[in-house]
Amino acid sequence: MVIIAQGPQVEAGFPSPAADHTEGGLDLVRLVVKRPAATFFMRVVGSSMSGAGILDGDLLVVDRSITPKEHDIVVAVVDGGFACKRVERAGKGWVLASDGVGPTIPIDPDCGIDIWGVVSWSFREHCRR
Amino acid sequence: MKAYALVDCNNFYVSCERVFNPYLRGIPVVVLSNNDGCAVARSNEAKQLGITMGAPYFQISRLCERNAVAVLSSNYALYADMSARVMSVIADDAPAYEIYSIDECFVDLTGIPGDLVPQCRALRMKVMGWTGIPVSIGIGPTKTLAKLANRLAQKSAKADGVVDLASRPDLIETALKRVEVGDVWGVGRRYAERLSGFGVGTAYDLAQWGMAKAKHEFGVVLARTVAELCGEVVHDMETQPQPRQSCTCSRSFGTPTNDIEAVAAAISEFAQTAAERLRHDGMAAGHIQIYAQTNRFKKDAPQAALCGARALTPPTADSGRIVRTALALIRTCRNPDGCEWAKAGVLLTDLCHADRVQADLFTITDERKSSALMKAIDGVNTRFGRRTLSFGPSTDEAGWRMRRETLSPSWTTNWSDIPKVKG
Numbered sequence: 001m002v003i004i005a006q007g008p009q010v011e012a013g014f015p016s017p018a019a020d021h022t023e024g025g026l027d028l029v030r031l032v033v034k035r036p037a038a039t040f041f042m043r044v045v046g047s048s049m050s051g052a053g054i055l056d057g058d059l060l061v062v063d064r065s066i067t068p069k070e071h072d073i074v075v076a077v078v079d080g081g082f083a084c085k086r087v088e089r090a091g092k093g094w095v096l097a098s099d100g101v102g103p104t105i106p107i108d109p110d111c112g113i114d115i116w117g118v119v120s121w122s123f124r125e126h127c128r129r
Numbered sequence: 130m131k132a133y134a135l136v137d138c139n140n141f142y143v144s145c146e147r148v149f150n151p152y153l154r155g156i157p158v159v160v161l162s163n164n165d166g167c168a169v170a171r172s173n174e175a176k177q178l179g180i181t182m183g184a185p186y187f188q189i190s191r192l193c194e195r196n197a198v199a200v201l202s203s204n205y206a207l208y209a210d211m212s213a214r215v216m217s218v219i220a221d222d223a224p225a226y227e228i229y230s231i232d233e234c235f236v237d238l239t240g241i242p243g244d245l246v247p248q249c250r251a252l253r254m255k256v257m258g259w260t261g262i263p264v265s266i267g268i269g270p271t272k273t274l275a276k277l278a279n280r281l282a283q284k285s286a287k288a289d290g291v292v293d294l295a296s297r298p299d300l301i302e303t304a305l306k307r308v309e310v311g312d313v314w315g316v317g318r319r320y321a322e323r324l325s326g327f328g329v330g331t332a333y334d335l336a337q338w339g340m341a342k343a344k345h346e347f348g349v350v351l352a353r354t355v356a357e358l359c360g361e362v363v364h365d366m367e368t369q370p371q372p373r374q375s376c377t378c379s380r381s382f383g384t385p386t387n388d389i390e391a392v393a394a395a396i397s398e399f400a401q402t403a404a405e406r407l408r409h410d411g412m413a414a415g416h417i418q419i420y421a422q423t424n425r426f427k428k429d430a431p432q433a434a435l436c437g438a439r440a441l442t443p444p445t446a447d448s449g450r451i452v453r454t455a456l457a458l459i460r461t462c463r464n465p466d467g468c469e470w471a472k473a474g475v476l477l478t479d480l481c482h483a484d485r486v487q488a489d490l491f492t493i494t495d496e497r498k499s500s501a502l503m504k505a506i507d508g509v510n511t512r513f514g515r516r517t518l519s520f521g522p523s524t525d526e527a528g529w530r531m532r533r534e535t536l537s538p539s540w541t542t543n544w545s546d547i548p549k550v551k552g
Contacts, residue, residue: 080152
C-alpha cells in the first residue's frame, strides 16, 4: 500500500508554506522488505505457533539475509516441507520448538533439518471487503 | 593485469526449484524445455544417471521412471525472479558487472587488493545465504579464461566453488589441458569436430596453434578465442546493453496442427509479441519475415516449410500493421496438403529508433495516431493482463499453446502461489 502525498495543484495565488516540506509518503514495502533480494513471502497453515502470535492464514515475511539467533522465529525445512518454529538452545546444540507445544527437533542439516530463513514480520487481514 | 570473474549458477533451473521444494534436494531432477521437449537442466544426480543436456524427453522418459527422477516443466517466471535476486546480490558487491545470461554474470575484479579467492568465497556464501542458489566462480586474466576457470570450479570438489587463474598464471597450462576444446567459450560443436580433424582435442592444443594459424584455418572469430586463451584481452566488459539488431518470436506448438488457420492465429500472436518487444525498446522494424515448419525429427512424415517476407515501409512498431502484413504473407504461401505444422515464428529486422523513422512520401500512415493507439493498448494490457486487447484471429484454447504438464507454482511472483509453511 502506498499513500502518495500530493504536491500543490493550484499554480495561482499565495504559494503553499508546506511546498518545501513534502516527503515521500509511507511505503509499507520499504519498511518491511529491507533487502528485496533476500526477502520471500509465505503463508501459514496451522496454529502451532499461536503462542507467538502467529495464526492460521497469516502472511510471513522471511528474510534469508538475517543470521538466526536464539528465540528467533524461523521457517525451517522439516521432512521435505516448510515449518514455522522458534529456535532454542539445547545444551551445545540448537533445536526447533513449537512454542511450548509438542517435542523439539534438533537442527541437523545432514538429516535434512535446517533453517531456511528468519521470520521478520507477520501479517493478518482483519476485514476483507 | 586484468582480472575477470565469471559467476555461474550451478544447475540454475534445478536449483531454483529446490529452493522452494526441499523434497527435491538430493534426488535426481530434470527440467524440460518449452513444450516439455528436451532436458535443459539437470541436477548432479541426474547427470550421473547419464542424462545429457538437450536429450529429448521421449528418449529418457523410461530411464527417468526407473530411477524416480523428478521431471519438471520450465517455470520461467520463477527463474527470472531468482535470477534478478542473484544478480542484485552480485551487483551490491561488484565494482563493475555484466549480466551475460539468466544464470551467468561477469565481474571486473581488476585492481582489487588482496587475495581474490577468499573474497569470491564470501560472495558465493552470500548468494547462497540470501537466495538459496549455489554458484561457482572462475577468475581469469581474460573472460574466456574466466569461463574456463569456472568450468573447473564446478567440476572439482577441492576448489570449493572458486578457481583463480588470474593471480596464478602458473596454473593456466594445466587448466587448459584439462578442458576439451568443445567446452571453450566461443568454440561450438561444429568447430570442435573440425578441430579434432587437425588433432586439436583440448584448449591447450588450440592455444598452441597461435592466432595466425587459427585465423588462416577458421577466421577471425576463432583467432580471438586463441588470443584470449593466451591471456590477451579481446572481450572487455560490456556494461551497456547492445542495441537490438532483430526481434523474433517463435514457438514449437504444444500439439502439431494441419489447420492453416491455426497457424495463422499463432503467427498473429507471435507478431504481436514481437511488436510489443519493439515498442518496449523504443524501436521500429523495416522488414518482416514469417515462417512455419513441420517436425523435422519425424522422418516418416511429409516435410515442408512456409516462408514469406516483406519490407515494412516506413518502419513501424504498430501491432495492427505488423499483424496485417504477417497474415497477408501467410495467405500468399502455397499450403501443401497433409502437413502437420509443428513450429512457427515471426522475425522483425532492419530495426531503427522509432523516433528517427524516415517519412515516406508515397505511403500515407498516421504515425502519431498509431503511436497513441499502441500506448493505450499497452497500457490496458499491462493493467488488466496480457492480450486483454489484441489484433487478429482469436487464439483462445489453441492447441499450439505451450505444453507444461509438471509446472511448479509461481512461488515468488503470484500471491496465490506463495509457499505454505506449517504453523
